[in-house]
Amino acid sequence: MPSxxxxxxxxxxxxxxxxxxxxxxPRITGTPLLPVYKHGELRSYHPVMIPFVxxxxxxxxxxxxxxxxxxxxxxxEVFIPRERMKNYLSSRRAxxxxxxxxxxxxxxxxxxxxxxxxGGVMATGAGIGPALTFLVMAPAANFLAIIFTSELISxxxxxxxxxxAFLGAILIGFAVARTPWGKAVEEKFAGxxxxxxxxxxxxxxxxxxxxxxxxxxxxxRMVLPYLxxxxxxxxxxxxxxxxxxxxxxxxxxxxxxxxxTIGVPLYTPTLVEVFFVKALLEAGMxxxxxxxxxxxxxxxxxxxxMGVSRITGWKTVATYAxxxxxxxxxxxxxxxxxxx
Amino acid sequence: xxxxxxxxxxGAGCPKCKKTEENCRKAVKELGLKAEVIHVYDQVEMLKRGxxxxxxxxxxxxxxxxxxxxxxxxxxxxxxxxx
Numbered sequence: 001m002p003s004x005x006x007x008x009x010x011x012x013x014x015x016x017x018x019x020x021x022x023x024x025x026p027r028i029t030g031t032p033l034l035p036v037y038k039h040g041e042l043r044s045y046h047p048v049m050i051p052f053v054x055x056x057x058x059x060x061x062x063x064x065x066x067x068x069x070x071x072x073x074x075x076x077e078v079f080i081p082r083e084r085m086k087n088y089l090s091s092r093r094a095x096x097x098x099x100x101x102x103x104x105x106x107x108x109x110x111x112x113x114x115x116x117x118x119g120g121v122m123a124t125g126a127g128i129g130p131a132l133t134f135l136v137m138a139p140a141a142n143f144l145a146i147i148f149t150s151e152l153i154s155x156x157x158x159x160x161x162x163x164x165a166f167l168g169a170i171l172i173g174f175a176v177a178r179t180p181w182g183k184a185v186e187e188k189f190a191g192x193x194x195x196x197x198x199x200x201x202x203x204x205x206x207x208x209x210x211x212x213x214x215x216x217x218x219x220x221r222m223v224l225p226y227l228x229x230x231x232x233x234x235x236x237x238x239x240x241x242x243x244x245x246x247x248x249x250x251x252x253x254x255x256x257x258x259x260x261t262i263g264v265p266l267y268t269p270t271l272v273e274v275f276f277v278k279a280l281l282e283a284g285m286x287x288x289x290x291x292x293x294x295x296x297x298x299x300x301x302x303x304x305x306m307g308v309s310r311i312t313g314w315k316t317v318a319t320y321a322x323x324x325x326x327x328x329x330x331x332x333x334x335x336x337x338x339x340x
Numbered sequence: 341x342x343x344x345x346x347x348x349x350x351g352a353g354c355p356k357c358k359k360t361e362e363n364c365r366k367a368v369k370e371l372g373l374k375a376e377v378i379h380v381y382d383q384v385e386m387l388k389r390g391x392x393x394x395x396x397x398x399x400x401x402x403x404x405x406x407x408x409x410x411x412x413x414x415x416x417x418x419x420x421x422x423x
Contacts, residue, residue, distance in 0.1 A: 120392025
């Protein structure tokens with residue numbers, strides 16, 4: 001009889017690969033693994049029912065993505081050697097910026113973990129530039145957001161989101177590190193150093209696998225309530241937002257500019273931005289405006305700016321948020337010119 | 341004799357940090373120790389203390405774990421060793 005831990009470890013990996021299979025199956029065969037529930041015209045339902053039919057439709061369509069993304073989240077939490085990764089970013093050279101942008105998607109999923117890591121990057125001696133690159137990249141292109149963008153919108157949009165966020169995060173980190181107030185923050189935190197753990201417990205593969213299941217569960221518990229609530233709100237927007245309004249304002253150059261800016265006052269919890277953009281796309285938003293929103297909204301959301309401003313002061317935050325919105329617009333325009 | 345043990349849990353309020361605090365309280369209760377468990381939510385304070393990933397636990401200002409939720413039996417082991 002295998003032990004409970006062995007069973008849990010096997011379960012963790014089976015769920016991960018089953019999620020991946022469910023995700024890949026429709027792409028390869030063209031038909032979904034299980035029947036998909038399709039709601040009809042949303043307005044024909046009783047308003048109380050709208051969020052439920054909407055959620056049911058998403059759950060039957062995207063459960064594979066949910067399963068895979070959250071199990072992967074657990075695996076990343078446990079198997080990624082964060083501390084070692086952070087230590088690669090020890091210089092102010094361009095390499096640190098590139099690595100910060102590359103590592104960000106797996107270093108922080110939870111926005112509450114961002115600020116300690118931001119400080120941690122500064123403490124390695126990389127300075128504020130790479131730390132900001134991390135801070136801008138993590139919410140805009142973490143792996144959960146990229147999986148959902150690919151699954152709900154399109155792989156092309158996911159690739160564009162990643163690529164433009166990558167370039168933007170490096171440029172923004174580089175630019176802010178050269179402002180007088182950016183340098184002042186760096187001096188303020190020059191003395192901090194990371195505390196060392198008394199003893200680091202090495203876990204074997206089995207224990208890590210079991211822990212990844214626990215981590216996945218915690219991730220679900222953290223993300224899902226807000227996600228369900230957010231998608232319920234989106235269902236009403238999808239049902240009642242006049243299509244001509246979207247067609248007038250969220251297309252063309254105006255659409256890109258609005259897409260890049262509306263995210264600042266509009267706080268969307270983790271992943272909800274993808275569902276929101278999907279609903280707007282269905283209503284006629286242009287893809288370039290969608291990209292601008294997917295970059296601008298997470299990079300410069302008000303709650304995260306408030307958190308960061310306590311550490312860096314508002315001047316640094318205002319600078320990076322302004323640059324983020326500008327970059328989101330520029331990306332949208334490039335996307336439009338390329339005709340994607 | 342030293343005074344009361346000081347256990348500090350660092351975390352900005354995410355479920356993992358709450359779980360960590362819960363585990364610490366459980367460990368203290370099961371051992372029947374006199375200890376105070378403090379939850380530090382302030383991220384600037386965390387930075388100053390050198391915490392670079394949350395949740396993290398310090399026992400009398402010594403960092404025991406960071407970046408994951410410690411199990412009750414682990415915490416008990418630290419507390420016993422610390423006494």
